Amino acid sequence: MEMSKCFSLVLFFSLVLSFGLLCSAADNPWGRSEAERDPWRRYKECKRRCQLDTRGEREQGECEDRCERHFSREQEEKGRWRRHDSNPEDPQRRFEECQEWCQQQGERQQPQCQQECRREFQEQQPQSQRQLQECQQRCQQEEQRPEKKQQCVRQCRQQFEQQPNKREEEEEEEWEGRRQSHNPYYFPRGRFAQARFREDNGNFWVLQKFSQKHHLLKGINEYRIALIEANPNTFVLPHHCDAEKIYVVTKGRGTLTFLTHKKKESFNLVPGVVIRVPAGSTVYLVNQDNNEKLTIAVLHRPVNNPGQFEEFFPAGKENPQSYYRPFSREILEAVFNTRSEQLDRLFHGRQRQSQQGMFRRASQEQIRSLSQGATTPKEKEEDFAFNLLAQKPKFSNQNGKFFEACPREFELLQDMDTAVAGFEINQGSIFVPHYNSKSTFVVLVTEGNGYVEMVCPHLSRQSSQGEEEEEEEEEEEETRSGEYKRVRVRLSAGDVFIVPAGHPVTYVASKNKQLRFIAFGLYNQNNTRIFIAGENNMVKQMDSAAKELAFGVPSKLVDEIFSNNPQESYFVSRQRQHRGSEESRGRPVGSILDFARLF
Structure with missing residues (x-):
């Protein structure tokens, strides 16, 4: 009996202790596994987790506030200095505040306090900078002659300042990729894609349904994007789909043939060729090249179930x-x-x-036979095909080109209600900010790297509690207006980015590589592209009184800022010099949001 009472008491106190620990862990977003780590590093990791694991700016802000409260509490408990309004990610500012706090201590405590400040400051420096400081300290200790010390210090500086810490850069890039994976508009290459056929001779990738990434994209959920990659001298098995399709060649050369109920159509493939394939048409193609891979982006609009399509193969035994x-x-x-x-x-x-799979090796004789009689699409629409990049660009100058085929101009795009566009942005250049009145653009990077900046309303938190709660959150978001968030994403070949209608956006090429895209403009009928910068920007058309009332500054200043060189109306160089004082010359064009201080 006594043993039973003792056991009950032990169990009771264990439960109480466990409950207390759970409550503490729930309130502390760092988690117990980080308890032995440095508080400052834990604070930074806490903020990173907030950015990775939360939805919506409001929830992220609340999470970061909790991080700061815990950080401040730990500093107070240890009797150390406490930061006030300074940026906690500015080590120099934190070091200065720490020194000021030490000066308020007694004479005995000051040396130890200042030593602790220096130690924490050094721990917050990048690894390369810490190594540089250690190297210089060794020079001072080990070298006796002044000229030898100076030479040693110079060698340290050359060794560590000119070679950035690659490990830290790789960790930062990895963290950036994880953070951007939560971006509802960004589909990095290799993620969010399903390999329906992944074989030695080629691949067929299908991007997941847009609404699976985020409910903000459910408006375009009836469309699907796929990518065909066929190795040299490879034949792609005949098949048809329960979907209307648009093929756009992004790389390589080959021949595509499709069969309708009336006749056979065959086209030579080169980059920029666009082919419209009606639903139910049987398609097969071959890569003619001996060395280069053939890559084709395919837009599907299913006819049975929105956002869901199937391939049907007449030939095959097991796979397919x-x-x-x-x-x-x-x-x-x-x-x-x-x-x-x-x-x-x-x-x-x-x-x-050798007879299995969607992709089969073909002999030179078979390739020649499959290519006979194929026509080469030109800039004008011919039956089911045309060459987008053979057209005269809609916008172009020395910094870039923009090609576009719209449903109102090309009859074969009308059933899909889709435009096809191509961008070529020269290295170090910008496609100026603009938005589309009705069309949502799905942008696929085909070559190079750079980044995109887009302005959008605050993102709603993705609810995991069901449709009713999600609808309540959407209604709550609709009550707020006039608040925006910048979405900035690094882009490289194979990435997909979504630009909803009405969202201002700009694209920037890296300083050392040209950036190329192809894009599908969904629901494009009667869409208009409206520029908010450059020679033909929307603000220039406003009345003078409207400019003064809207911006709160004289209309002359607004006109000066929104005027531009006509030769750089649509594409500008990042090194373009501003008009005005000599002090501003040579400054690169900044973020598209830099002018927000006018509002």
Whole structure:
């Protein structure tokens, strides 16, 4: 009996202690696993987790506030200095405040306090900078002659200042990639894509449904993006889809053939060729090149289930399977007037390894045969195809080019209600900020690297509690207006970025590489592209009184800022010099949000 009472008391106190620890862990976003680490590092990791694991700016701000409260509390408990309004990520400012706090201590405590400030300041420096300081200290201690000390210090500086810490850069890039993976508009290459066929001779990737990434994209959920990659001298098996399709060649050369109920169409493929394939048409293609991969972006608009399509193969046995095989022998013998032995050989026989998969190696003779009679699409629409990049650019100058084919100009795009666009932004240049009145653009990076900046309303938190709560959150968001968030993403080949209608956006090429895209403009009928910078920007058309009332400054100043060189109306160089005083010359064009201080 006594043993039972003792056991009950132990169990009771254990539960109380466990409950207290759980409550503490729930309130502390750092978690117990970080308890032994340095408080400042824990503070930075806490803020990173807030950016990675929270949805919406308001929730992220609340999480970061909790991080700061815990950080301040720990500093107070340890009797150290306490930061006030300074930036906690500015080590120099924190070091100065720490020194000021030490001066308020007694004479005995000051040396130890200042030593602790220096130690913490050094720990917050990048690894390369800490190594530089240690190297210089060794020079002072080990070298006796002044000229030798100076030479040693110079060697340290050359060694560590000119070689940035690659490990820290890699960690920062990894963290940036994890953070951007939560961006509802960004689909990095290799993520969020399903490999329906991944083989030695090629791949067929399908981007996940847009609404699976975020409910903000459910308006375009009936469309799907896919990518076909065929290795040199590779044949892609005949198939049809329950979807309307637009093919855009981004790399390589080959031949595509499709069969309608009336005739056969065959086209030579080069970068920029656009082919419209009606739903149900059987398609096959071949890569003619001996060295280069053939890459094609495909936009699908399913006809059965929005956002969901299937491929159907007439030929194949196991991988893929022929759609003839599920039919009964009785039916197949009757419709083909053929013995079952012959049918078994065609549809049920053993398949060699080289005859498996969606992608098959082809001989030079077979490739020549498949390419005979194919036409080469030109800039004008011909039946089902045209070459986008052979057209005259809609916008161009020495900094870039923009090509576009719209449904109102190309009849073959009308059923899909989709435009096709191509960008070529020269290195170190910007496609000036603009927005689309009705169309949402799905942008695929085909070459180079750079970044995109987009302005959008505060992102709603993605609810995991069901549709009713999600609708309540959307209604709450609708009550707020006039608040925006900058979405900035680094882009490289294979990445996909979504630009909703009405959202101002700009694209920037890196300083050492040209940046190229192809893009699909969804729901493009009667869409208008409206520029908010450059020679033809919207603000220049405002009345003078409207400019003064809206911006709160004289209209002359507004006109001066929004005027531009006509030769750089649509593409500008990041090194373009401002008009005005000599002090401003040579400054690169800043963020598209830099002019926000006018508002």
